[in-house]
Amino acid sequence: MTDTRADGRTADQLRPITIERGWSAQAEGSALISFGNTKVLCTASFTNGVPRWLVGKGKGWVTAEYAMLPRSTNERMDRESVKGRVGGRTHEISRLVGRSLRAIIDTKALGENTIVIDCDVLQADGGTRTAAITGAYVALADAVAWGREQGFIGKNAKALIDTVSAVSVGIIDGVPLLDLAYTEDVRAETDMNVVVTGRGLFVEVQGTAEGAPFDRRELDALLDLALAGNAELARIQAEALGA
Amino acid sequence: MTDTRADGRTADQLRPITIERGWSAQAEGSALISFGNTKVLCTASFTNGVPRWLVGKGKGWVTAEYAMLPRSTNERMDRESVKGRVGGRTHEISRLVGRSLRAIIDTKALGENTIVIDCDVLQADGGTRTAAITGAYVALADAVAWGREQGFIGKNAKALIDTVSAVSVGIIDGVPLLDLAYTEDVRAETDMNVVVTGRGLFVEVQGTAEGAPFDRRELDALLDLALAGNAELARIQAEALGA
Amino acid sequence: MTDTRADGRTADQLRPITIERGWSAQAEGSALISFGNTKVLCTASFTNGVPRWLVGKGKGWVTAEYAMLPRSTNERMDRESVKGRVGGRTHEISRLVGRSLRAIIDTKALGENTIVIDCDVLQADGGTRTAAITGAYVALADAVAWGREQGFIGKNAKALIDTVSAVSVGIIDGVPLLDLAYTEDVRAETDMNVVVTGRGLFVEVQGTAEGAPFDRRELDALLDLALAGNAELARIQAEALGA
Amino acid sequence: MTDTRADGRTADQLRPITIERGWSAQAEGSALISFGNTKVLCTASFTNGVPRWLVGKGKGWVTAEYAMLPRSTNERMDRESVKGRVGGRTHEISRLVGRSLRAIIDTKALGENTIVIDCDVLQADGGTRTAAITGAYVALADAVAWGREQGFIGKNAKALIDTVSAVSVGIIDGVPLLDLAYTEDVRAETDMNVVVTGRGLFVEVQGTAEGAPFDRRELDALLDLALAGNAELARIQAEALGA
Amino acid sequence: MTDTRADGRTADQLRPITIERGWSAQAEGSALISFGNTKVLCTASFTNGVPRWLVGKGKGWVTAEYAMLPRSTNERMDRESVKGRVGGRTHEISRLVGRSLRAIIDTKALGENTIVIDCDVLQADGGTRTAAITGAYVALADAVAWGREQGFIGKNAKALIDTVSAVSVGIIDGVPLLDLAYTEDVRAETDMNVVVTGRGLFVEVQGTAEGAPFDRRELDALLDLALAGNAELARIQAEALGA
């Protein structure tokens, strides 16, 4: 495989990943994560108690909201608050982030506590949802630790049963590539976001033929790339968390 | 594989599928499709012309909207019109149906015409989005035929480059099952919606771990089931279209 | 009176009326009603309990919502959920259907139970609001029967004190006509919707001069037609309910 | 008929009606109308030109909006602007006022001009919609006169083909009453709003059984009352307009 | 200083101010206030009890809402209820009126009662927010008196600790002017609204350079004018309240 990518990466190489853990002075957990030029601020807000529909069930709740700053993109977008409605893409990604985190949370062990994760894209250059999930995990882990220190979560309760990260993969000119930057994303025939736990199990597989539909062999190649990329992300998360 | 499903189906068996083509007296294409007790009314509205942002590019546009009647479900849901906003799930599925149809449309061959597909769930028993996509294709095909008869689409323009259908698959108690009914859907550990063209290529693969994350082997088994199920759906679509 | 109507009806003749009682597998009462090509799906959702403002008053509540599918009409309409607001006409008809049903309900006999009637127009060819009321009654009657079987309504409580139906009447070229189809509706100088109980009493009289204002004699002729039409509808409802 | 009404009126007597024509210093036509304690400010805004969908058809447009101040009623109501949506009753009445005015406008004679009538209820004591229609006519007449003076309407164009007014009637304890005050309105078994032209023709008849349904004889008695009441209102309008 | 103002006033002269106290038959306090052609209807709605977040704290709550009728201005504005959202200017002024009133209320003495002030501009000719505050005080004072008579406020509780009024000042062609009319307002280089208590203390000072920024000396001149104007307004309020 030759170095054909615009930024000099090999096909199976992540962009430079950085995680500024504890960026926020106020949130119970936070991380400013970068996948290259994509920067997402993830904060975790811990509340003792659960929404009304969960009260008395001995279980906690984890949810997420994703949004983009209006000028995080090349062209300024109108604010969803000004438009008065949350767009379909925003909804879709918020739900994806929430599901991904709930997959590695034991809500019984969490107890009747709520953690809301906010993922705000400060700068977008492709892969914002995968960066959001990867950073959200770090914020979540710190919020869980905070809840334990405060005595809201039992000392030995294992609320986090695994770690979770996500990466995009895609096919350009027939070549499967890892972690697409924006200019690659718009050219990709197929685009897939893969959410994987630290143990290498799938949480979400979302593949979409943007151009031509794809066959089984291509799907397999993309899954291979995504598993390897997520393994690397898990390592970086562990490092950030000082584990 | 033994008959363990509540409705007596084998693991790899679709529910009874029926397609009432041309249900609507007014739409340019329409189909009332049933996947067992799931019933979705799909209508295709053909308009000569395209949205402003596409004018003069020599290309057409296909989009879709999905919605559920308030009492299509066991418990009545509030109307989204009354709530004043479209929910995240509705947005997500509308976008999925639209992308699925665009994957098999050659928008240049379609010419400067717009087709809007409405998929309204009259009764829901699991698999509403897959029934919607499968029925939408039939409505779309008839709308394209109508556009050709009216002279809006060129006589030899091949606007439809393939067919498309969708089916859900999932794992219950470790067993991969095809076309989940609602009672199965809520029990599934993993739930996947797979959109496939008539030629057997993937358009969308959306797998979600509702319970435990899944491994590569399980993913492969689900994809096998889905490809077989979609092949059967393509056959039923062809029959409905008298092809 | 000669056969001058486009569909061959006499001036005082209803379109073919059909009622598919129990169309929905899930609602406590339902009917798919047709007035010619106008098709409305009416479902009744029964809930034990009442809205907060009625609790403890020993009375029940019946309300209704009316809506049209986007392509129930000749030209596709935008969805009200997407527009983010319910239109004036929709509001107006929802309120009319609700009032019409409450006129024949004894809310004390109903007890602290709520019935919500949804009337969704699947296909529109004039008279959608009158078909909605007529079908809604059938769904309501079955929901009341269901509530009685479940023990939520007293065995001898006479919750339904009468039946109710509705029909449109109008004047075209000076001739009063019963049950206008869409093409007649748009030509009518005067358009009136008349809601009548099985005993022949008025619940609602809504007459509007679309063209020239009308005089007392014309009003009387329209009311005569409407009473006769509603008597026929009451007979058809009784038949559908096996009374 | 004895003086049984709380305010000493006979059954067929209007409340004191006053019309302050030209109340607004800015609108092209205006009237502050009182039906007893009900006070409605009606303004007419004249614009040369029509909405886009009417351009080039040589016809004008008249429309109306009705609203209540939050403390026009006994209990303060939330503002619809704050709730973010216009309620069903507001919609319904706005539409009624608009239709009533259009019934006596010759839109061709009006030419490509638009008149928007705003009816804002400053104080409500029953009959706000009928006061609104009656006052709106006065504002409309002055706006038409203004348009003629400005040369926007042809000198000899007869844009107003009749006058229009409205009054409520109802049955309390079996007695038909004219022009219900709020305390009467809430007790009425039947409530009817009747919009009539100066020539005594019906524009709208909206009768509703709030309590028991009503029979043909009662309906006739109400219509008699309403015609007489509207004749009196037409006289008062003419006086206000100095006709 | 010469008489250069369009309406013949001197630079330091208010427009004719009138206050119709008790305009509304229904509100617990009300005033129709005029600053020249600017007319604002202020009503105060008294409720025993407080919003949920204040319950049990032994304190009351005063809030305000400001709005303009659509044709209170030269050009008709769309209704905010129809647009589905409250505009920034409306929000801003509602908040200003509320803060101004709370500055002279002792919420402990008010007890657990709520007073909502509605300020609806019937006619606008500049200074609507200052007229609103000045009239709102009169309505508030009467509502407090009403609450005391009803026994909701303690006999000796001094809920009103001062009076409050407001006036605009501005600089046109370098000359500081008091109480700008609309035609002056649009020409002003600097526009300031000053809310002052009866004792001559500042509650709000909101100065804005509409044209050129202003210096300290100009600011001082405007504050002098505003203090004098508010002293005069306090006198007129006292007169209206029969104090």
Added chain:
Amino acid sequence: MTDTRADGRTADQLRPITIERGWSAQAEGSALISFGNTKVLCTASFTNGVPRWLVGKGKGWVTAEYAMLPRSTNERMDRESVKGRVGGRTHEISRLVGRSLRAIIDTKALGENTIVIDCDVLQADGGTRTAAITGAYVALADAVAWGREQGFIGKNAKALIDTVSAVSVGIIDGVPLLDLAYTEDVRAETDMNVVVTGRGLFVEVQGTAEGAPFDRRELDALLDLALAGNAELARIQAEALGA
């Protein structure tokens, strides 16, 4: 004056101010500004062309939007996009920022170009609106420079006629303080935001008595502090811009 402030500042001392100019890789101008722990990301989006209502007038347009991330505060706030409406405080501040910037822009010299400034609060510790204005100026200056380099603004057109910054001042326990941190802000009896140009002229003066009303002497002391603070901010802006 003794060091009585929690963070050790003197009464007339700003918090540490930092400006990361050019933080965004995409915006035409940007600055991440900190006033102590308050951090605001300001981006300027330059578009050639103006809104429709300005076309052909030879003038440009500058506007601003302010918003807070949901967890920029101690307690998480709901997103305005999710609530479906922009709150009053947000509206108010967006308008303030826009007016402040327009005060130092010569829109004729800007030509038919539009600059939208987004100020997103990443972390809030008091003074977010003053930090927003101060940072917005830096982003604006760079966007103007960008527009000149691109040839959209004339070479010698002096679009920026001055600089602008803002600071808060307030009175706590009778002592006037500069640049309030959040814990000071909530205790302040009086709170004032003062927007001043580089030449020391006032653009906005917004003083509010949160507790007791204030007198003229206090107002003067606050204005003195604010002028000195803004002079320092102007120096820091110049430094950041390398002037």
